[in-house]
Amino acid sequence: MIARLQALTAESRATFWRSLQTLNVTRVVIALVLLVYLSFDGHGMRASGQYLFLQICLLYLGLAVIFMLSAVFVRRRFVLQLLSQIACDLVIISLIYLAAGGMRSGLAILYLFPLAGLAILAPLVVALFCASLVTLFLLGDSTWQIFLTDSDRDVMQAGLYGAAFLAAVLVVNRLAAKLIGQEELASRRGVEINVQQAVNRLVMANIGDGILVVDEAGQVVAGNPAAQQMLGLVGAELNFMLSAAAALAPLSHAYREWRDDATRSTAVLTIKPFNDTALQNLTAAWDVRRDVVAHLKVRFAAADTHGLGAERSVIFLQDVTGIENQAQQLKLASMGRLTASIAHEVRNPLSAIGHATSLLAEEVSDPVQQRLLKIVGDNVARVNRMVEDILQLSRKAQPHSGPLALDVFLADLRSEFIATHGLAADILALTVAPGTAVRFDALHLREVVLNLLNNAVRYASGGPASIGMTVVRTAAGRPELHVQDDGPGISPEVRAHLFEPFYTTSSKGTGLGLYLARELCLNNEARLDYEYRFDPQDSADGRPRLSGRFVITFAWTV
Known part of the structure; x- marks a missing residue:
């Protein structure tokens, strides 16, 4: 019995102690009920019987209180406490049974209380043994009454009580064993679940990849610290809509x-x-991490919540910035080894071909031959431009980043760009506050903005204000230049490789323009990215519209 109790979990042992305490409370109630019984039906007893009955009931009440306090303050030796209490119950109930007149008093039913408690808290053998003792006592007392009264009715009642006690003990013990087993199983499963949850929390907190849990509407319901770090949500409550x-x-x-x-x-x-x-x-963390850019590989998976009434999806985020940087460094290292040979092995023959083409064009009058010479000249210029871009990668020119009046610079650049490309005067809209100054090399900024405008002209519709240059300030006071057009947005597949060297979607491009533009911005302590922002002024229905644009975030103003 002791080994059986020790094999249980702490929660199950605590349940046994609570059950014992319930048994003690019930014992106190029964003692009080017996006192009330004496006050109402005591006239049917002899005076000596009433006095003995009262003394036994008071003794039983006192023992019940002692047993109850013992189970509360002395939480050890459970088996000893249980067996001693049941033994006292059987002895005192037997004395009360005899003092009240035996089987005719109807108090034999009191034995059911300690026997049922024993069937719940003790093994079946112990409970059946005590029930057998009670049955033998009842039969022995009834048999003795035959010699005194010549009536055998008490023997039959004693037999029925004994059979009922044995059956009740058997049924209660089996039910209790089943419930205890279920509780033990639930307790062990609870421990396993708690351990698994602790492991999951540890993994979620320390895993390098970000994890977001969202519902079917895109409401974020949970996430790990890595996801908060990647998305700029450190310290924020993860309870908002992605949109x-x-x-x-x-x-x-x-x-x-x-x-x-x-x-x-x-x-x-x-x-x-x-x-x-x-x-x-939403969160103050957006302002704290305003300059952080995360290049993320995202994977979506649906959680198996069939039949649970709630749909959840998991978004796995992997920061691939380091991988991209390593890949670009490998590309740049390869290009660095090629630049020395390119300068002599490619550039000089290109110059010779270009010069010979120019001389030949002066002597050729046939239109077909002139067209062929023009094709040669255009491709020579294209290859020469590629060589210039590659050579520029190896040069880390020091910028002259003095104060630059951005309003004047952009106005002049706008006029020059419209005249050079023969565009309509209203195609390029410029919005900039007078007196806006930034710290950026003028030649570098000119090259960056021209690169962005050339891309915009390629995809814009050509209507009024189809290309826009807007200068705004962040909440922290840093100026930003937004360059956007009304053409189709950049697809996620292209955005993933937008600033990679030699990646291009145009047959005439070199794939180095945006990469060089970003490098020039970094040399001037600025940043170039492609982002989505709200455009309240462009919303036809009054609701803000998201649109993509290139954003240059300048260094702090001077």
């Missing part, structure tokens, strides 16, 4: 695409948390 955060628009868009088409379960995104007016009440 409500402009900086997370690429992630929200990819999530909606996956919901519509389960085959699009992976994507590579660029996320830049920033302080947007739409996010002012």
Whole structure:
């Protein structure tokens, strides 16, 4: 019995002690009920019997109180306490039974209380042994009464009581054993679940990849610290809609695409948390991490919640910035080894070909031959431009980053760009506050902006204000230049490789323009990214519209 109790878990042993305490409380109630019984039916006893009955009941009440306090303050030796209490119950109930007149008093039913408690808290053999003792006592007393009264009715009643006690002990013990087994199983399963949850929390807290849990509507319900770090949500409460955060628009868009088409379960995104007016009440972490850019590989998976009434999806985030940097460093290292040979082995023959083509064009009058010479000249110029771009990668020119009047610079650049490309005067809209100054090398900024405008002209519709240059300030006071057009947005597949060297979607491009533009911005302590922002002024229905644009975040103003 002791070994059986020790094999149980702490929760099950605590249940045994609570059951014992319940038994003690019941014992006190029975003692009080017996006193009330004496006050109402005591006239049927002799005076000596009433006095003996009263003394036994008071003794039983006192022992019941002692047993109850012992189970509360002395939580050890459970088996000893249980058996001693049951022994006292059987002895005192037997005395009360005899003092009240035996079987005719009807108090034999009191034996059911300690026997049922013993059947619950003790092994079946012990409970059946005590029930057998009670049955033998009842039969012995009834048999003795035959010699005194010549009536055998008490023997039959004693036999029925004994059979009922044995059956009750057997049934209660089996039911209790089953319940204890179920409780023990539930307790062990609870321990396993708690351990698994602790392991899950440890893994979630220390894993390098970010994890977000969202519902079917895109409501974020949980996430690990890595996801908070990647998305700029450190210290923020993860309880918001993905679509409500402009900086997370690429992630929200990819999530909606996956919901519509389960085959699009992976994507590579660029996320830049920033302080947007739409996010002012979301978290202060956006302002703290306004310059952090995360290049993330995203994978979506649906949790198996069938039949639970709640749908959950998991977004796995992997920061691939380091991998991209390593890949670019490998590319640049290879290009560095080629630049020395390119200068002599490629550039000099190109110059010779270009010069010979120019001389030949002066002597040729046939239109077909002139067209062929023009094709040669255009391709020579293209290869020469590629060589210049590659050579520029190896030069880390020191910028002359003095104060630059951005309003004057952009106005002059706008006029020059419109005249050079023969564009309509209203195609390029410029919005900049007078007196805005930044710290950026003028030649570098000119090259960066021209690169962005050339891309915009390629995809813009050509209508009024189809290309825009807008200078705004962040909540922290840093100026930003937004360059955007009304053409189709950049797809997630292209965004994943937008600033990689030699990646291009144009047959005439070298794939180095945006990469060089970003490098020039970094040399001037600025940053170039492609982002989604709200455009309240462009919304036809009065609701803010998200649109993509290139954003140059300048260094602190001077």
